[in-house]
């Protein structure tokens with residue numbers, strides 16, 4: 001299986017994959033709205049020429065952090081329903097986080113199941129004095145520093161792009 005940057009010809013398959021994985025259009029439409037904006041990254045997992053997984057990153061803002069600190073939000077991530085629980089999501093997340101680190105991003109936040117994301121090194125964002133703009137359990141909002149101590153002088157409420165409102 002290969003993890004690579006999404007290409008123009010993948011857009012339709014990525015939309016269908018997100019609809020199939022989430023059982024609704026919201027996440028697929030969100031990706032279509034955000035794709036191409038600055039600091040957004042879309043990666044796909046490809047197996048036997050079929051797109052089996054997709055992951056998206058977009059910029060988040062934290063009022064209490066230096067403006068030049070580049071932080072991304074991981075969302076959405078999806079694997080074709082019939083291909084789930086075979087390690088595709090794990091590989092996709094690991095490899096795409098490594099690419100975000102290579103691109104020079106300082107940290108990534110995610111809203112999701114702590115049992116799943118802790119395996120990638122995500123910890124509760126609260127431990128780094130970061131909060132979520134949405135009403136969610138503390139443990140569901142997590143952060144991963146891609147550079148050690150990147151968030152040392154940073155605190156506050158993390159804001160996703162306004163387009164995310166359609167998914168909460």
Ligand SMILES: CC(C)(COP(=O)(O)OP(=O)(O)OC[C@H]1O[C@@H](n2cnc3c(N)ncnc32)[C@H](O)[C@@H]1OP(=O)(O)O)[C@@H](O)C(=O)NCCC(=O)NCCS
Nearest residue numbers: 021022076077078079084085086087088089090091113116
């Ligand atoms: C979440 C998702 C991307 C994981 O991909 P995957 O290829 O199935 O995951 P992997 O095979 O790498 O990992 C499987 C592990 O993840 C766990 N897992 C799978 N889906 C999960 C979910 N939605 N929540 C929590 N844990 C999940 C499994 O229990 C399994 O744990 P184990 O290794 O301890 O047995 C995939 O299940 C999916 O597309 N779900 C629907 C969309 C979604 O909810 N996305 C996440 C929110 S943005």
